[in-house]
Amino acid sequence: MxxxxxxxxxxxxxxxxxxxxxxxxxxxxxxxxxxxxxxxxxxxxxxxxxxxxxxxxxxxxxxxxxxxxxxxxxxxxxxxxxxxxxxxxxxxxxxxxxxxxxxxxxxxxxxxxxxxxxxxxxxxxxxxxxxxxxxxxxxxxxxxxxxxxxxxxxxxxxxxxxxxxxxxxxxxxxxxxxxxxxxxxxxxxxxxxxxxxxxxxxxxxxKCLLSEQDRNGISAVLTCLDSHYGDFSISIEQLAKLACMSPTKLKYTFKNAYNCTISEYICRKRIQEAKHALEHSQINIGEIAKKLGYKKTRSFSDYFRTHTGLLPSEYRKLAQGKISTYSGR
CATH class of the missing domain: 2.60.120.10 (Jelly Rolls)
Known part of the structure; x- marks a missing residue:
């Protein structure tokens, strides 16, 4: 052809x-x-x-x-x-x-x-x-x-x-x-x-299940989560007020819209941001942990290993080694 x-x-x-x-x-x-x-x-x-x-x-x-x-x-x-x-x-x-x-x-x-x-x-x-x-x-x-x-x-x-x-x-x-x-x-x-x-x-x-008002509310929550994924102090009540919903409705609506809970979404976002920093920078792991809202580096390392199977240091070594192979550098 x-x-x-x-x-x-x-x-x-x-x-x-x-x-x-x-x-x-x-x-x-x-x-x-x-x-x-x-x-x-x-x-x-x-x-x-x-x-x-x-x-x-x-x-x-x-x-x-x-x-x-x-x-x-x-x-x-x-x-x-x-x-x-x-x-x-x-x-x-x-x-x-x-x-x-x-x-x-x-x-x-x-x-x-x-x-x-x-x-x-x-x-x-x-x-x-x-x-x-x-x-x-x-x-x-x-x-x-x-x-x-x-x-x-x-x-x-x-x-x-x-x-x-x-x-x-x-x-x-x-x-x-x-x-x-x-x-x-x-x-x-x-x-x-x-x-x-x-x-x-x-x-x-x-689109079929949500009203325009609810879609706008969920969108506001998503914007907040994407900007404050490292803030452990944000409560479901605060997010519910932002969405103009009750906490129960917010949980149900968010799960239907994104096929995951709010906690699962935050988890994915933190892991995604951590991986990006580990892959593309030499930022100290303690600083990455702090950016993600962890007071103790060990807590972040345990969290990261639970969700990826690797410690942050192990992931960085593996990822940056592979990236150097791909880029020819």
Missing amino acids: QQEQSFTIESEYKPYLEMLGFSVDHHFPTKPGALFSLDPSVGEGTVWVYAKTGHFFIQAMDFYFYEEVPFEYPQFDFISFGYYESSLYADKHAVFYSPYLLGYRSRTQVFKCLIPKREAVRNICIVLAPAYYEHYLSKTYPDEYNELLTALEQQHGLLHLPELVLLLKQIMNFTGNSAAAKIYYESKVAEMLALIVNHSHNQKTQ
Whole structure:
């Protein structure tokens, strides 16, 4: 199929990365895909791309330029989901501040952005081709195809889906190669699809079950939790007042809306933030514990091990070791 043949690293990434000063790093180790390293005269960093020809890309970017760089890109037809740890500047209109999860449906016009000097571009994304979401899915899931395609196309813009953030980070940290890598990446794309479809279903259920007033109340609670996940003093009564609900109604409504309790949501948020700090910084574990509201580092370490199976120090060593393998640094 011609459409599949054109959706390759050579056609969709290589020419445009070379325009920015990237070139293929032939010294990249056994990890599948292609690693592009930035010319040290213009900046530092890498772009890693894995492709199942005609079906999907997985890309991981981590670089910055010494000077401001304008960039134009004639978009191909795709649907992508990515976790961005750097600000996104697009068409002088959309500016999202990191970190964030973004669903994106390409448009026919040229994508334009201005990359500020010495500002990191850091993300991990799954990019789906039409051959995947129009042909492969329709053949593989003929009875469910309309539901699958609708879910993919509707999840456009900023998303709140912590499970998908975790999935993308798992992909970035994976170090397997050969057949194991191909199986792993394909399984993660399928898992992402399942998460998106389930998320879309939950959104429809929430809209059907909740009044606009209740949706606004839950949204206010969510904003509060995302900003104060390290504050152990916040009570269910305070959150209920914020939502204009009784504590009992808030618990019930929140569980229906997000398929977890408020305590479980806070737990996920703390673990997510702890993992991010351990993966991408050398901040003292005691400081991380303090940020998350723990007075004793040991209490935080026990909590972290209960939910991940590893002590924070063990997780940091493992995660940062794997990240260095992925980035080529």
